[in-house]
Amino acid sequence: MTxxxxxxxxxxxFALIYLAFLFETGxxxxxxxPDGLALQMATMFAHNFLFFPVAGALALIAFWRPAVLIVDALAAGRVPHGRITLIAVAGIIGFLSWSLSNAFAGSNTRSLFEVAPDAIVSDEGVPSEDPALRRAAIGEVLIQLKINAAxxxxxxxxxxxxxxxxxxYGVAAQEQKLCFPTGxxxxxxxxxxxxxxxxxxxxAMEADHPSLLASVHRYVLPVKMVFLLTLLFIGILLVWLRKPLTQxxxxTVQQVSFPLAAGGALVLLWPLMNAAYLSTSSLLTGDGLSNAYRITAPLFALGFGVWAMLLIFFHLRTYPSHIETALKSAGAIAAAIGVFRYEDIVNYLSRTLGVGGGLVAVIVFTVAVGALIAAVLMGVKAPEFLDPKAEDKEDPGLAD
Incomplete structure (x- = not known):
């Protein structure tokens, strides 16, 4: 009993974290x-404004009980060096959240949502008879992105x-392509x-006409970093402390494994949505490695990919050994397919939940996640094939 x-x-x-997400979305x-730009901003920056308030709710609910178990065991000193570990983890999360959010906020590339909507609507671009010198209005750029994404x-x-x-030196530098900044x-x-x-x-527009959302985002960004890093450390600690927690x-430890694996799999959507955003952003800014956010994105993707596999393998330990081995192999194959079809996945997300997405896709995504949340809250059990009964297999930690 905790x-x-x-x-x-x-x-x-968790409540404060989620309230910050909702406040930013509000x-x-x-x-x-009022200018009809909310949906466009939400889909273009889906990794910010769709993932956290929607998928973030499921993640917080799925990770609540594991977090309670870990905090209870560490804070009460029920595992060796528990309090020191808890303080150290909290310090690491706080430091990394502050450092990363400062690095991202200091980027040399500002986002469109940081520009006041009036300035976006009134932007007329730079007309020119020379296609290479023309600069499209931002509204035109957004329309072209949406159409071509689909x-x-x-x-x-x-x-x-x-x-x-x-x-x-590249031979393709003179190749002709549609250029979104010129239209x-x-x-x-x-x-x-x-x-x-x-x-x-x-x-320049952000400096002259900053949006209210830009100011709010600077305060919420560290909270988002805390959220992501907290989930990351919960997964790591749960695997590391599985034996003492089971004792x-x-x-109860096994009972949280399936919701945890499902929540972890959904959290994997964030680095993919992030990749879809970066792919879109590169069509507009071409900032490459000069952007701190772009530099760290692959590290986040790799870290959360490994983390999700840890959670899935944590759940698979409840299976008989031969089924566990088969499912781990299937998971490795699925991961390999994901790597080879990475561009197709990013394209699909850009078309549905990214810059090419619309209200229907957002509603479907929200309803699907809402159904999963309802299932978790109501205690709906997964099929036994996916979630074996706790008493079917004794945990090795109990035999010591």
């Missing part, structure tokens, strides 16, 4: 809704590199110049 203090502490932390709707091949077919050496077909080299201009233009709380 202590009431542990349950209250975790509940308060500001988005309040500020951008076309065959998606946005990936418009990708190009803008590194100086590649433009100087015309230009050479890749000319489009790279337009991307640089677009980034400078958005940065302390018995079959």
């Amino acid at each position: 202590h009431a203090g542990s349950r209250i502490a975790v509940t308060l932390l 500001v988005l709707v309040y500020e951008f809704g 076309s065959e091949g998606g946005l990936q077919r418009f990708q190009s590199r803008c590194e100086d050496e590649w433009l100087r 015309t077909v230009t050479s890749i080299e000319a489009c790279c110049r337009a991307k640089t201009d677009f980034r400078a233009r958005v940065n 302390l709380y018995g079959k």
